Amino acid sequence: MRVTRTGFGAVLVALAGWASAARGEVPPLEDLFELRARDPDQVQAPPPALLTPDCLASRDIGIHGWAELGIGGNSLGSPFNGPVVLDDRNGQLMLQQLYLTGLRPLGDEAGWGGRIDLLYGSDWWTAVSRGLDAFPFDRVDAIGVPRWQSSRYYGLAMPQAYVELGHEEASVLIGHFYTPLGYEVVPAIGNFFLTRNYTFEYGTPTTHTGVLGSWNPDAGISINAGIMNGWDNFSDGMPRPLNPDHPGAGSNLAFVGEALLESDDGGRQLGIALTSGNEYTPVADASGDVSGVSVGNLTMYTVYAVIEIDERLTCAVENSCAWQFNAVGDYQNAGQLPGLAQWYGLTGYAYLTLTETLSAGMRAEWFRDN
DSSP, X not given: OOOOOEEEEEEEEETTOOOOOOTTOOOOGGGHHHHTBSOTTTOOOOOOOTTOOHHHHTTTOEEEEEEEEEEEEETTOOSBOTTSBSOOBBTOOEEEEEEEXXXXXXXXXXXXXXXEEEEEETTGGGGOOBXXXXXXTTSTTSTTOBOSBSSSSOEEEEEEEEEEEEOSSEEEEEEEEEOSOSSSOSSGGGBSSXXXXXXXXXXXXXXXXXXXXXXXXXXXXXXXXXXXXXXTBSSOOOOOBSOTTSTTTTOOOEEEEEEEEEOTTSSEEXXXXXXXXXXXXXXXXXXXXXXXXXXXXXEEEEEEXXXXXXXXXXXXXXXXXXXXXXXXXXXXXXXXOTTOEEEEEEEEEEEEEOSSSOEEEEEEEEEEEO
């Protein structure tokens, strides 16, 4: 794959105030899905909810957020930095994320909680879901196209909106939530780099809608599993398929699960996630119009590990692989079944602490889409 050379800079500002965490401090395990792609030395707990009025604070509801701005470029003079994402405009200062979160966390005793996330900025399109902030299949000319768009480069997304029942050790989440798959994440505070790897953008879902159970049986162990209605989908049902004999062809019910392990000092982390269920692929006729869909099972796993080598150096690695059956296309790869699409990637990271307030990072990736 030939990749355009790209450089970037970024500024990240917490709207609610920010305080550096001391070495060894890590956020609760259930929050790692938002903070896992950052050098552990740079990991910080969510900012204090200084935006919260007293009427909400008295009900244990906090509001916090951040703003991220960035600028990128390439050596070819093209206005587009692709296939690099998310900072894909050449020489333009972009408001990547203006992010706001309302959160009522669970406590030690049984109760209820919830969360709503709003993302405005040039990153919004990567966090949309069909039937909510993107068009569903009934708009066959715009399947998955964002619809809360304010201009060519900016729009609004609601990547999370859910209620949660239980307590800190065991709970059930119902609603719209980020996928547990992958090492890199949508929230800017969870990534060391401004850009994302190819696996994140071209091979991994962003959100799900359904029910997710969480269990934390011991310190450093977290298990999440549930059912949902597919990749980046809020309310889009399964259209009438062209292959109705496929098992479960009329349903998009899918499994998603994750296991997280963390050492006592936070210096070693392991995450394993899996999803499996039916997904549809639009089928175009000779004129290019979508005439129907082909349904097939899509299964994907991701594995990542983070290891603190010493006080200054931390390394991470992520592997992912996915298979989709009955995908439309002629894939002329040796040993690949007709109609089977497969993609896989391997990404390595290294983070070096230079000073108490400055770190350097490097990312290398190999990604293939068959």
